[in-house]
Amino acid sequence: METKDRSIELNLLKTARGQIDGIIKMLENDRYCIDISKQILAVQALLKKTNLEILKKHMNSCVKDAFEKGNGEDKIDEIMLVLDKYYR
Template identity: 65%
Template sequence: MNEERKKAMQLLKTARGQIDGIIKMIEEGRYCIDVSNQIVAASSLLKKSNNLILKQHLNHCVKDAFLNNNGEEKVDEIIKVLEKITK
């Protein structure tokens, strides 16, 4: 597992812990703004993790595809992901 994937995995595990905490906060009837702030924090971790995965994909999968004259397909994949992110 490369460095980007290791970092992404750690961020996802942290986000999972935060989400479990958020669920508990809601069950306990905690203050809405506190819950919302935790949701924003978890969302940030998910975005950072996704960025690391995309970086890894560009540095390895896309690079290899271009070296093998098959890069256009990988570019299309990236565009589809970016379209989802920017909606």
């Protein structure tokens, strides 16, 4: 398996981390609950986007390699477990 460029995922997670720090400050400063909730939803969206990027790269590398070697079904099962949790 080749080394993957993780810059997209890292940037998304760093942005989410910055937003989480902002949410903590909002809570400490007793900001309006709806504003806090909106920021939490924004972080959740970033985390979902990051996870989809990771899964996409996983499918284009690990899953592809496994199918080329004839054992891709296990990788499909792994992805299905993740997606099952994702959609709950």
